[in-house]
Amino acid sequence: MKISPFTVLLTLLALAFTLALGLAQDAAGWSQRGKSGNVLGMMFGDGRKLLANQFFTMADVYFHSGYYPSIFDNKAGQEDEPKAIVAATRGHEGHDHETGDKKCEKCEECGSFLGQPKDWIDAFGRNFKIAQHTHLEHGKEREMLPWLRLAADLDPQKIDTYTVGAFYLRNHLKHVNQAEAFLREGLRNNPDSCEILFELGRLYRESSHDLDRARNVWELGVRKFLARSPAEQKENRLVFEELVVNLGHLEDEAGNYGQAINWFHAAQKVSPNPAVLQKQIDEIQKKLAALLPVGPAKLY
Amino acid sequence: MNKIFALTGVVIKELYRRKDFYVLFVLTAVLTLAAGAVNFFHDEKIVRYVKDICLLLIWISSLVIAIVTTARQIPAEREARTIFPLLAKPVSRGQVIAGKFLGCWLATGMALVVFYFFFAVITGSKEQSWPVLTYFQAAWMQWLLLGIVIALVLLGSIYFAAPSSTSTISFVVVISILLVGSHLHVIALQQPEPMQTVLTFVYYIMPHLEWFYLSDFVVYDFGHVPLLKIIAATLYAAVWTGILLLLAWLGFRRKNLTT
Numbered sequence: 001m002k003i004s005p006f007t008v009l010l011t012l013l014a015l016a017f018t019l020a021l022g023l024a025q026d027a028a029g030w031s032q033r034g035k036s037g038n039v040l041g042m043m044f045g046d047g048r049k050l051l052a053n054q055f056f057t058m059a060d061v062y063f064h065s066g067y068y069p070s071i072f073d074n075k076a077g078q079e080d081e082p083k084a085i086v087a088a089t090r091g092h093e094g095h096d097h098e099t100g101d102k103k104c105e106k107c108e109e110c111g112s113f114l115g116q117p118k119d120w121i122d123a124f125g126r127n128f129k130i131a132q133h134t135h136l137e138h139g140k141e142r143e144m145l146p147w148l149r150l151a152a153d154l155d156p157q158k159i160d161t162y163t164v165g166a167f168y169l170r171n172h173l174k175h176v177n178q179a180e181a182f183l184r185e186g187l188r189n190n191p192d193s194c195e196i197l198f199e200l201g202r203l204y205r206e207s208s209h210d211l212d213r214a215r216n217v218w219e220l221g222v223r224k225f226l227a228r229s230p231a232e233q234k235e236n237r238l239v240f241e242e243l244v245v246n247l248g249h250l251e252d253e254a255g256n257y258g259q260a261i262n263w264f265h266a267a268q269k270v271s272p273n274p275a276v277l278q279k280q281i282d283e284i285q286k287k288l289a290a291l292l293p294v295g296p297a298k299l300y
Numbered sequence: 301m302n303k304i305f306a307l308t309g310v311v312i313k314e315l316y317r318r319k320d321f322y323v324l325f326v327l328t329a330v331l332t333l334a335a336g337a338v339n340f341f342h343d344e345k346i347v348r349y350v351k352d353i354c355l356l357l358i359w360i361s362s363l364v365i366a367i368v369t370t371a372r373q374i375p376a377e378r379e380a381r382t383i384f385p386l387l388a389k390p391v392s393r394g395q396v397i398a399g400k401f402l403g404c405w406l407a408t409g410m411a412l413v414v415f416y417f418f419f420a421v422i423t424g425s426k427e428q429s430w431p432v433l434t435y436f437q438a439a440w441m442q443w444l445l446l447g448i449v450i451a452l453v454l455l456g457s458i459y460f461a462a463p464s465s466t467s468t469i470s471f472v473v474v475i476s477i478l479l480v481g482s483h484l485h486v487i488a489l490q491q492p493e494p495m496q497t498v499l500t501f502v503y504y505i506m507p508h509l510e511w512f513y514l515s516d517f518v519v520y521d522f523g524h525v526p527l528l529k530i531i532a533a534t535l536y537a538a539v540w541t542g543i544l545l546l547l548a549w550l551g552f553r554r555k556n557l558t559t
Contacts (some may be wrong), residue, residue, distance in 0.1 A: 062348060065520040072483035118485055121508060125482050127529040128441075128511045130522055143348040146340045169341060178341045 052155030059147040066130040069113040141172040162186030163199045197221035237270045257288040304399040311403020324361035347426040355515040370453040371463040438514040444537035445512035451544035458551040481510040507540040
């Protein structure tokens with residue numbers, strides 16, 4: 001039997017069309033990739049989160065101007081989380097690093113992963129790679145931003161990307177509007193994030209000097225935190241402490257001493273160092289005593 | 301010496317007649333310009349990621365040009381049977397090896413000059429600074445590395461059956477050395493015997509190509525390497541290039557070209 005190739009082609013095309021019609025609805029549920037909101041999500045699927053972590057690490061590599069441990073380097077100096085850029089956003093900069101050609105002499109603190117040269121090859125090779133621990137400063141922090149932008153696009157649920165990016169945009173580059181927009185974007189992607197709300201509150205308080213908005217945002221952060229499960233609350237006590245301590249300072253600054261004392265009392269419950277907070281409470285109570293004819297102890 | 305230069309000229313002409321360099325240069329230029337056109341947080345001064353991407357592309361392109369061009373030199377002459385009239389000139393086998401090496405090395409050097417000129421123009425226009433010495437050191441060290449790589453590929457092309465296998469093996473060796481070369485001793489110490497001794501031995505006898513990677517100094521504006529260290533690295537590269545060319549000549553001298 002002789003069949004024309006055109007007949008075969010038409011039959012195959014008809015078959016493909018029929019199968020496509022039949023399978024179209026089922027196939028839509030096979031993968032979530034096509035439903036992703038952005039192109040990167042569609043291209044990489046869930047694998048984009050791995051890339052996002054890599055880009056976030058790249059931001060830290062840039063922050064250290066390439067002085068960064070590889071997977072082969074000393075574990076003691078290796079950081080599972082890129083801590084330096086995250087710690088800086090929380091006001092724990094560790095120690096001051098010299099920049100330029102001067103070596104930092106306190107690098108044991110942050111883990112000098114290179115150590116002493118292991119042999120002459122290693123010693124000579126160090127002339128050709130960056131072997132000094134420095135941090136970006138004087139506006140050069142901007143060089144980290146592309147990697148943070150990419151990390152946010154690839155993994156919109158990675159909270160640190162927004163808080164770190166916004167911190168440097170606001171504090172070091174003075175791009176307050178960009179920082180707010182970035183945090184707002186993070187909040188849209190993570191509506192329950194206390195960390196982003198905390199950073200947004202800092203932006204309103206420290207950069208915009210808008211105490212009311214800062215208060216509102218931080219109080220929302222506290223409510224979001226209290227709505228979390230006990231296990232999650234235990235894990236993220238630090239952000240709660242930061243929220244309530246900052247609320248305490250804000251109320252103190254606004255002259256709402258009673259409310260300030262309440263927030264510091266709340267902070268004492270989660271703080272590793274409640275004695276320091278007690279000193280602040282005592283100082284506020286003195287201010288309150290100066291204002292009122294009766295002792296503050298009777299009020300609370 | 302004239303015979304070597306004549307061979308060198310032929311190899312250089314071959315490079316600019318082929319499309320490899322043009323394709324790679326256009327690809328590098330397009331990707332760099334596209335990356336540079338992206339706006340991050342409305343900050344026009346961000347430049348290091350563009351430098352990083354451009355240098356990575358330059359490294360990939362120059363390695364591809366060096367390895368692919370060199371790998372086909374002697375096999376192509378044998379396949380086309382032009383090796384026989386060439387050796388009948390008379391040109392010694394040693395001169396063939398030297399001419400092919402010099403041609404490939406100078407050709408990649410010219411390609412590097414074009415690449416780095418483009419790099420300097422793009423980054424200079426963005427950050428308004430021209431650290432010429434750092435750029436020169438980076439390009440010089442990369443060219444030295446390419447010299448070692450070209451000698452290695454020439455050696456491989458004497459022993460391996462086809463240019464494809466020579467190219468593949470050369471890429472694997474070069475990239476492995478660049479990635480783990482400086483860490484091999486540490487890796488060795490974590491291995492049981494006899495692997496520990498084997499890896500330690502490899503660490504001491506392999507060419508340390510990773511020394512010639514100065515891109516980080518360019519990307520992070522970290523100044524330049526002391527001149528004496530550059531001179532020492534140049535001598536090291538010259539010694540390794542010499543060793544590999546000598547081995548290539550020893551292999552080629554006894555090579556039966558009819559099979």
